Amino acid sequence: MTDLLDLYGLAEEHGTEVYWFDLGTAESLSLPLEDGSCAIAMDPWRMSTLADEKVKLAHEMGHCETGAFYNRYAARDVRQKYENRANKWAYKKLVPQDELAEACLQGYREPWELAEYFGVTEDFLRGALKYYQERDYIVT
Template identity: 55%
Template sequence: MTIISRLLLEKISRRITSAADEKIKLAHELGHCITGAFYSIDFPFDIRQRHENRADKWAIKRLVPEKELEKAVADGYTEIWALADFFGVTEDLMRRAVSWYKFGNLES
């Protein structure tokens, strides 16, 4: 592991607050890799946001599949906190997942 990789890993590790947080951050970063959603900090905000949204959507589809979400709701999990606990994700990601599936946007 290079020194830069180690420093980056340490920086990310300090910002992880729970197992659910670690899970969604890893899925989000993997979403960047799988979808090719990379950008430079010098890119305009709209392009950066588009790439962030692409990574978020990839993570949501893997961590909270739409059919499994529908089944969980049918089984009585109707509160955001209960759904987040059921799927092992944060409440923020669950809000974004519900918004994505219900309204087609990531606004939570």
């Protein structure tokens, strides 16, 4: 299971700088740098829990790891495609299919229980469940 420190370690290992400062209306963001690396900005005043921080960092890492970047002029469908790609990476990293199946076998059934088990937000966990269900990875 990937924890928050693992994500920060992965960012460092991959040369991704993570910065903390007030982002105004944004909670977090990532951007590619000219040297091929990536930078992530996180707003600590907009992170309500460690699970929230973990989910946001994983999502931004998903952008960096998959190269799923867009600019503010990109069409809505292009933006959504890249957001989906970042989410897919985060789902697989934080709630891997095999670990999800194992958690269910251990008796974790409710989304809130699974979210607590994986240390993610319930909204994120529901997104992961939907992702796996749409691909017939799990049966409801």
